[in-house]
Amino acid sequence: MKTYDAAVIGGGLAGLIAAIDLAKGGVSTVLLEKSSRVGGRAMTSNKNGVFLNLGAHALYRTGKAFAILQELGVRVEGGRPASQVSVLAQNRLLPLPTSPWGLFSSRLLSWSGKRQLMKMMMTLTKLEPDSLPIIPIKEWVEGEIDDPLVRKVFYALCRTATYTVEPEHLLAGPALSQIQRSLKGGVLYLHGGWQTIVDQLREKAAEAGVHIISNKRVAEIQQENGRVKRLHFADGEQMDVTYVISTAPPAETERLLQGGEHTVLKRWKEAARPSMAACLDLGLTKLSAQGPHFVLDLDRPIYFSNHSLHAQLSANGTVVTHLLKYNGPHESDPKEDERILEETMNLLHPGWEKDVVARQFLPNIAVSHDFPHIGREMARGPEVPEVQGFYVAGDWAGHGEFLADASAASARRAAQSILKKCRQAAVIG
Numbered sequence: 057m058k059t060y061d062a063a064v065i066g067g068g069l070a071g072l073i074a075a076i077d078l079a080k081g082g083v084s085t086v087l088l089e090k091s092s093r094v095g096g097r098a099m100t101s102n103k104n105g106v107f108l109n110l111g112a113h114a115l116y117r118t119g120k121a122f123a124i125l126q127e128l129g130v131r132v133e134g135g136r137p138a139s140q141v142s143v144l145a146q147n148r149l150l151p152l153p154t155s156p157w158g159l160f161s162s163r164l165l166s167w168s169g170k171r172q173l174m175k176m177m178m179t180l181t182k183l184e185p186d187s188l189p190i191i192p193i194k195e196w197v198e199g200e201i202d203d204p205l206v207r208k209v210f211y212a213l214c215r216t217a218t219y220t221v222e223p224e225h226l227l228a229g230p231a232l233s234q235i236q237r238s239l240k241g242g243v244l245y246l247h248g249g250w251q252t253i254v255d256q257l258r259e260k261a262a263e264a265g266v267h268i269i270s271n272k273r274v275a276e277i278q279q280e281n282g283r284v285k286r287l288h289f290a291d292g293e294q295m296d297v298t299y300v301i302s303t304a305p306p307a308e309t310e311r312l313l314q315g316g317e318h319t320v321l322k323r324w325k326e327a328a329r330p331s332m333a334a335c336l337d338l339g340l341t342k343l344s345a346q347g348p349h350f351v352l353d354l355d356r357p358i359y360f361s362n363h364s365l366h367a368q369l370s371a372n373g374t375v376v377t378h379l380l381k382y383n384g385p386h387e388s389d390p391k392e393d394e395r396i397l398e399e400t401m402n403l404l405h406p407g408w409e410k411d412v413v414a415r416q417f418l419p420n421i422a423v424s425h426d427f428p429h430i431g432r433e434m435a436r437g438p439e440v441p442e443v444q445g446f447y448v449a450g451d452w453a454g455h456g457e458f459l460a461d462a463s464a465a466s467a468r469r470a471a472q473s474i475l476k477k478c479r480q481a482a483v484i485g
């Protein structure tokens with residue numbers, strides 16, 4: 057089998073970005089993906105001409121992924137959702153006040169609640185999250201917000217920005233930075249879905265000289281004398297390599313690496329707190345005109361958004377909505393979650409079922425394999441210090457970033473570390 061200097065395991069956003077950076081830096085690179093197509097969780101399915109991402113996806117305009125994609129020449133086109141937010145409070149749908157007049161006339165909050173919400177919004181704009189001590193966001197909320205309903209509003213915004221339902225674990229500093237990012241820079245819903253990014257990254261990788269092999273599952277990473285040596289594949293083939301970047305989840309990465317249980321990977325796996333979600337993604341011929349387009353439930357961790365209001369997600373004007381229930385690590389009950397999501401849809405858009413042209417239910421998908429939390433080092437990887445030549449990337453290998461931003465930033469860090477090693481080796485050699 058042909059040999060390469062570097063192998064990247066996994067063809068999601070992290071793997072594609074890392075492979076492009078390596079190949080552009082002059083390193084011969086192979087990208088190995090176990091599925092039949094690249095994209096990982098950034099794939100979009102095309103159901104009868106309707107583009108459905110794997111759950112609601114929004115790209116942060118001031119995040120690391122956006123910046124790296126732009127730098128790589130990837131066109132990122134889409135629409136910015138408007139700031140009109142409705143909330144569900146005890147099954148009543150009300151507008152979330154976002155302007156002084158909206159606040160004045162709001163039926164959601166008491167007068168003291170209105171004052172607190174205004175104060176909270178002002179605090180969020182001025183705050184410097186990096187200067188905060190290492191505390192969970194729950195502690196920050198309890199010190200800053202008294203009104204129970206304003207707390208619920210804050211937690212709903214926090215969930216939407218971080219995809220995390222564990223305020224007792226989520227680190228305050230990174231969470232508040234992410235909320236500021238969502239309030240200041242906003243997000244984009246992408247025309248054609250996230251597949252458009254994947255397709256362009258795949259093309260850029262091929263142009264840079266990356267050899268992409270799909271349907272290729274890595275079964276073991278062999279090491280010798282503390283150095284990466286050889287990859288073993290599920291189909292029995294082998295490949296010698298000098299550098300490896302794994303973008304597989306933490307538990308799989310530890311399992312793949314020979315002796316992984318004696319490395320820092322064991323600790324990273326055990327400390328990981330995945331953010332999970334049940335998703336109901338729908339293509340509909342129409343949506344009731346008087347129904348809401350963006351809803352945050354204040355009593356249950358539920359989100360609804362009409363993405364096609366801002367992004368083109370079909371050729372014929374089909375409406376695409378995403379409903380999602382955020383789950384903690386062990387909270388999944390697929391049947392019950394599907395029932396809750398359908399019931400929510402009945403409340404928001406009665407009669408929706410007769411208009412369905414495309415439907416996708418994801419019972420419990422990993423949104424992120426980890427997030428910045430108490431008890432986890434702020435900066436994870438890219439090196440695995442016990443094994444020379446072995447690196448990690450992915451949304452669980454962030455340095456304070458969240459979600460796709462963590463995938464993109466960690467991919468770049470891993471590739472840069474390898475390029476630095478290669479330059480040093482060239483100088484010394």
Ligand SMILES: Cc1cc2nc3c(=O)[nH]c(=O)nc-3n(C[C@H](O)[C@H](O)[C@H](O)COP(=O)(O)OP(=O)(O)OC[C@H]3O[C@@H](n4cnc5c(N)ncnc54)[C@H](O)[C@@H]3O)c2cc1C
Pocket residue numbers: 065066067068069070071088089090091094095096097098110111112113114115116272273274275303304305308312333335421422423424449450451452458459460461463
């Ligand atoms: C419902 C949902 C909503 C989301 N919303 C947002 C959002 O709004 N904003 C945002 O920024 N992010 C969001 N994300 C997160 C974002 O999609 C992910 O962080 C990102 O796509 C992960 O990319 P990755 O490359 O790190 O991992 P993955 O996409 O999981 O890629 C890893 C790849 O490795 C492959 N692989 C694994 N093991 C092996 C092996 N042994 N051999 C070969 N290949 C292997 C897998 O098949 C996979 O393709 C969301 C995710 C979900 C699920």
